[in-house]
Amino acid sequence: MPKIGGTGNAGGGKGSAVGGSAILGRLIGDRDDQGGDPKWATLERKEARLRADQLSDLADLRRHVNARRHDRSEIITDNTLIRVAVDLLLRGHAHRLRGDTEEDLRNSVLPKRRGAQVQEETGQEAAERE
Template identity: 80%
Template sequence: MTPARERSTVPRNSEISGERKPLKPEVEPILGGSETDQAADSQPQTPELPDSGSSGVPESRTSDDPKWTTLERKEARLRADQLSSLAELRRHVNSQRMERSEIITDNTLIRVAVDLLLEHSHRLRGDTEDDLRRSVLPRRRPANANQGYAD
């Protein structure tokens, strides 16, 4: 049987200095910058984006603005298999890139998929998600030309 150990405690600020000082939150800059820059930027500036349901059009993009500031937010629910396949595809696309001036994210690929769906919207038919998917996906030809066809 081992002897009971005495529990250690961390002294409070008041026990160390004799008085308790209020906590003050501080954040270090991510990309560096001088202390005078930090003082001028005491209030964080966030770009104004329209709500997801609004019909407002974002202002025109300048070369200094990140692309995402021109986009509107829309939430979508994806299946777990879609999320993992999308992440795998993003990694593959990024590994094959020659030029990296634009960031390719899962959202980038989702926007491409939406563009493809809208481009082929004239083919969209069906009452269920599976029906809609089958109507716009290219028809697959069997590996053997005679396979899959009735005589």
Template identity: 55%
Template structure:
């Protein structure tokens, strides 16, 4: 394996991240912190450690979940869309109790 991103690994396979499309997203600070904590927990609790679990891994899984449940998505704002999926009917900001 080399450090050159365009070079295949020693076994000739192209690293997974090179097969993906780069997309930038802006997240709230609490989301970044919680995502990092979740990644550490998931990585520590798994039994098979062949594949690296990253924040991007979890974001891709979350996008797959969102797309699979798109028919439940309704609302005119970010809070409304979130509430339609998470059942938060008070419309408050995440983390507010």
């Protein structure tokens, strides 16, 4: 299977990436630990549709993370943060994922706000007394 960004030729040489991204990756040190391919070329493509507020907040978070970095040997992109979020969901919260809608699923894994939690607990206590 050809790597993402390649031209599909069997050689898969360093110059086979579309748009010179492999060259840019070599210049800025965006490397995979496995070999000479840029990290992005070792990943599978998956399209996801995000809301406008998610895109904006993700870009803000990426800028914030990049501003605090000391080691700049790897590029941190919006896609990097999305992969971290997917890992967090799959490894840290998959067991808590419950619901029939996107909102239900999100609410099942996101921490509850303290005020909402107190109100919910008070409502449960009242229901138990009845």
